[in-house]
Amino acid sequence: GGGWATWLAQILKTWEGPCCAAGSPEASRQLVVCFFQRAATLGTSIPLVVAPLTTADSNEMFQGAPLVLLAPCGDNNFGRSATRSTTLAILREVSRAGRLLETIGTTALEEVLEEFTPSGFSHDTVLEVEVVLPAKKPGTHVADAKNASIAAILYTVVDMEHRVGDPSRIRPLLRPTRKSNKFVWMVLLQATEQDLGDDWTDRKRDEMQASLASHGAAVDFRMKK
Structure with a gap:
């Protein structure tokens, strides 16, 4: 921020x-x-x-x-x-x-x-990635889920760079918003969901959910204007 x-x-x-x-x-x-x-x-x-x-x-x-x-x-x-x-x-x-x-x-x-501000970056779309961490109980490792979700976010940003073609049109907010057992990552885009492809959001959601399932974490993707 x-x-x-x-x-x-x-x-x-x-x-x-x-x-x-x-x-x-x-x-x-x-x-x-x-x-x-x-x-x-x-x-x-x-x-x-x-x-x-x-x-x-x-x-x-x-x-x-x-x-x-x-x-x-x-x-x-x-x-x-x-x-x-x-x-x-x-x-x-x-x-x-x-x-x-x-x-x-x-x-x-x-x-x-x-102060927290998006630095005046002019954007068309905001990608919100919400990661719900598992409850703290025997057999679950919240820290592992956090680390795995951060790695998944980085892979998502890299894939987004390849799709959009120009990394200067992508502005990842470097600090997630934390809310009790979940946190939300936001990526500002000088692009639309159509620029990424109609199936991109669903595909990335499924990929991230699959990668975090073993850690007990849940994921949701939201594209906002």
Whole structure:
């Protein structure tokens, strides 16, 4: 929505350490480290220990440390889960964050963080994907259902990019709306349902439902003007 990008832009704007690497996965890892090093220590003098890339022989390093950043040793796919349209969305958000920071400075940062807006992206259609998570009970794994649904959303966005042909006409909102046991992803489109194909929505709904059935999650697709 923009709040996180504003915060990220502000932190990177004041960051004086090195943030460079060869290759997206390593660059994303360094970006995560830079971000949390700044975010975790803003307004405090508490020392922060950054975990090594492997957890081997690191327990001694952590002893007595009040704050430890574990992001580097987490086997994350932060830099591998972007699609062309989500990358463009991130670039637009960071650019918008930069303009906001230049306009308002940092005094109104809290108000900006609370604001949610589609960034003025002109769109014809909104795809809403509602994922209902399974109830927490023995034998169900809500976290697995969440992870599987996120992967399914990314596959859907990639398929949408191929259908529409121009990723700049697709604007995935990077943060889902959460409501108790479900969350809703929204993708803004400078296209219509006919551009995707009359059977596209039904086919993607069936594919996602099949992929999440083993996790006990339910899916609904809605195309809105």
